[in-house]
Amino acid sequence: MRVHIILAAVFWCGFVDSRKIRGISSSYKRFYRERKSFLCIDGSKILPFEQVNDDYCDCEDGSDEPGTSACPRGRFYCTNLGFRPHYIPSSRVNDGICDCCDASDEYNSHAHCQNTCWNLGQRERAYVEGQMRTLDEGLRLKQQLIEEGVLLWREKQAQLRELQQVAEDLQIKLEEHRRRKNEADRLKEQTLKALEAGDSGLIRQNSTVTSVFQLLDSNKDGSITVDELQARVALIHDEERVLSEDEAVALLGGGHQMELTKFRHTLWDILTKGDSVKIKDTLGAPDSLGGEDPHLKAADRAAKWEATNLKKVEEAYDTVNMEISDLQKKLTIDYGTDWEFLFLNNQCYKLKVYEYTYTLCPFNQVTQKNTAGTEVSLGHFFCIVCQTLTRRTVCVLGGCGP
Ligand SMILES: [Ca+2]
Ligand SMILES: [Ca+2]
Ligand SMILES: [Ca+2]
Known part of the structure; x- marks a missing residue:
């Protein structure tokens, strides 16, 4: 008798656990109110709440089964606390493969998923911080180029x-x-x-x-x-x-x-x-x-x-x-809104690829030279001037480069 009571309690807990509102983001939680009827998110049907996550697809949009793989068009939301949240197709829920880093997609399978979100998040944060440092450095250099550009512009005007x-x-x-x-x-x-x-x-x-x-x-x-x-x-x-x-x-x-x-x-x-x-x-x-x-x-x-x-x-x-x-x-050339590309005007950059040396002179031309010294032009710089006329944007290619 005692054994039966324990088994019944475990079974009941498992049932409650599987019926928990899973696989939805906080912005969708307002649609899932226990003890109230459930309206499919596409508005097509009203169901008793018991039919939510009952492993049977009732709504055409799959919204009644966010936490099971019952609906072919369903999406499961991985909360992934500590890392990036994201959606997976609901067919991947309890399929034995760990898809969410918080292991939430395998709540009722034999897969032994570990929560790796914190480690992934740490790596991600370190990467983003590196990107931010690069961005800050880029913005600092851009500011320098803007200041140089303004001076150069004034110089050329004078x-x-x-x-x-x-x-x-x-x-x-x-x-x-x-x-x-x-x-x-x-x-x-x-x-x-x-x-x-x-x-x-x-x-x-x-x-x-x-x-x-x-x-x-x-x-x-x-x-x-x-x-x-x-x-x-x-x-x-x-x-x-x-x-x-x-x-x-x-x-x-x-x-x-x-x-x-x-x-x-x-x-x-x-x-x-x-x-x-x-x-x-x-x-x-x-x-x-x-x-x-x-x-x-x-x-x-x-x-x-x-x-x-x-x-x-x-x-x-x-x-x-x-x-x-x-x-x-x-x-007349467009050097950017703050003349940040003006410094490129008199610059040339070389790149050697096998027997060819390519020379790129921004706002001017690109050439290719072989080891025998023969140089050919690969093209000249042209301006594209766009104007919006009566709701149509007309762009004109013009040889406004030197
Ligand atoms: Ca259902
Ligand atoms: Ca899975
Ligand atoms: Ca004289």
Whole structure:
């Protein structure tokens, strides 16, 4: 009799244990109230609570059997205290294989499952802490790159403004040199025509004016300055004295420099009158009056001189404009919301794979070079610019990389 009572108690305890609300997460516990009817979670049926976890599938969604393997679509929730909770298919409940680390899925089987959640959790926590340290380090480095990016961005903006100013100055210079070249060409043309027409007086005058101008313009930059005038011109009645700056400026018509056109109509007249100032010596003066066609030679030299100067300025202007264009293109690239990728702009990274060396230059291009030294391009950087227009996002591929 006593044995029977003990067996009945064990059987009853086992029954209660198997009917415990198992395999549900705390957020679903509100659906399982003992001593109340059970409504399948999909709302399809109402059952007496005894039919919950009775190892017979009553609800289509399997919600009446969260703790048994009765329903094909059922899910069993492993609480896994100390580690990560997760769901397993309810077919794995009491199948003799330990699936939940807290062994809760094998509550009524012969499997000897150990609760390994704490150890797994410890490993997981150590891993997550390592990840967090890496993340913190990454964020710190990113902040550094943002600060560098902001500085670089400002630097490039300042560089752009500077180049634009240089271009503006060169534009003015360019116009001036074009004017000078046209003037020199015109004089050469005039001299040529006069030579053909035999007008020696005009030839002589043009040639002499140009020759004297070139003599005074000792650095050959196309204008006579105060220093150049002081070096070559003296007062008729006080030859030894160097002209004062005021005297030189007065002779230059009130400015600090004088070009050929103005010289022809002002200082040239003063010099040729010969009553106040004169050229100190004529050594080094062009041989304007000797040899064959010296007048034309002088005009030709002047025209060539002006053409050379113009070419130099044109080249400088083109170079600056190219630099501006390159810089503007670089500034249109998306370097991240805080310019954190701007530092990559002038970087290149190499990787050797077998006989090939790959070079990746972000925002620029990728190349492949073999051991024989032959390099081929694998592609250039392109921008993708996206715009949302009337609920449609349109992306355009554009060559905005350098
Ligand atoms: Ca059931
Ligand atoms: Ca199992
Ligand atoms: Ca000069």
